[in-house]
Amino acid sequence: MTRRLTPPERYAFGASVRPLLVPKSDPCGRFDAGGLALAMRTPIGPASLIVQRSGAELVATGHGPGAAWAMETADSIIGLRDDVGGFPELAVRHPLVGRLARTFSGVRLPATARLFPRLLRAILEQKVTGKEAHRSYRAVCRRFGVPAPGPADLLLPPDPAEIAATAYWEFHPFGVEQRRTEALLRAARVADRLERCVDAAEATARMTALPGIGPWTAAETVRFVFGDPDAVSVGDFHIPNTVAFALAGEARGTDERMLELLEPFRGHRGRVCDLLALGGITAPKFGPRMPLRSFSRF
Incomplete structure (x- = not known):
């Protein structure tokens, strides 16, 4: 199945879709010169979506039983x-934000409408470095993923039912300790209910009602599932400092200060945080970096 799409002027394809993928190597997706390839478990069956440039247009092709859903979305x-x-x-209420908004005006926020794969990734990213989390994500996907339909040679995201039926200690070799694993298992057990959430507010309420899932994890999930531009990752290690430094020249910030500085941009507060990241804005660094660890060796 094929669908032709006309993007807006200056649309930045790569910058828009790369957040859907774990950096360097994602078993469930790929973005390269050939375009975007993404494997998914849709409500009507497994599918692969391939999107490629064709002149001024984008051509989307769907494979597998869920191809119709993939084309529609x-x-x-x-x-x-x-x-x-x-x-x-x-x-334009802040000169830096105004400049970044013009520079990255072609970047758009994806909305996948599939919650559990993004929640799995967000849970694995709790309280560890990005490298640790991405290493665990790749290992979990290779253990529980099965080949996706189509020619892209991808794996489908893990089936929540299979995750839920797995003992927590089986995640230890993937570098995931008991605390994060138990949060993941709880989410997997109610994945069907989570997938039926109609908007970011309902999904946030349901997710944060589960032990081990807080505002940070919920925001990291709904931003890309519902395309919520206002989702702010409260509790992040770096973002409060980045916002405080970028918007007020303060080297360090708290969650409260971050929200205060972002208030003029309500409705797009998460988008402002994304723009700061796209612009390479970071607060001054003091002290040593968080060490890389491997829970599988503990």
């Missing part, structure tokens, strides 16, 4: 439903 998955109307007027 292809524009949302690559960010073409992201509504940036009104954001330029908010962005």
Whole structure:
């Protein structure tokens, strides 16, 4: 199945879709010169979505039993439903945000409409370095993933039912300790209910009602599942410092200070944080970096 899509002017394909993938090597997706390839478990069956440039258009191709669903949501998955109307007027309230909004005006926020795969990734990213989390994510996907339909040679994201039926100690070799594993198992047991959430607010409420899932994990999930531009990752190790430094020249910030500085951009607060990351804005670093660990060796 094929669908032709017309992106907006200056649409930045790569920058828009790369957050859907774990850096360097994602067993469930790939972005390269050939475009985006993404494996997914849709409500009607497994599918692979391939999106490639064709002149001024993008051509989306779906494979597998879930191809029709993949085609219907292809524009949302690559960010073409992201509504940036009104954001330029908010962005000019701060000169740096206004400049970044102009520089990255072609970046759009994806909305995959599939919650559990993103929640799995967010749980694995709790309280560890990105390298540790991504290493664990790849290991979990290779253990529980099965080949996706289509020619892209990808794995489907893990089946929540299979995750839920696995003992927590079986995740230890993947570098995931008991605390994160138990949060993941709880989420997997109610994955069907989570997938039925109609918006970011309902999903956030349901997720944060589960032990081991807080505001940070929920925000990291709904930002890319529902394309929520206002989702702020409260509790992040770096973002409060980045926001405080970028918007107020303060080397360190708290969650409360971050939210105070982001308030003028309400409705797009998460988008502002993403723009700071795209612009390479970071707060000054003091002290040693968090060490890389491997729980599988403990």
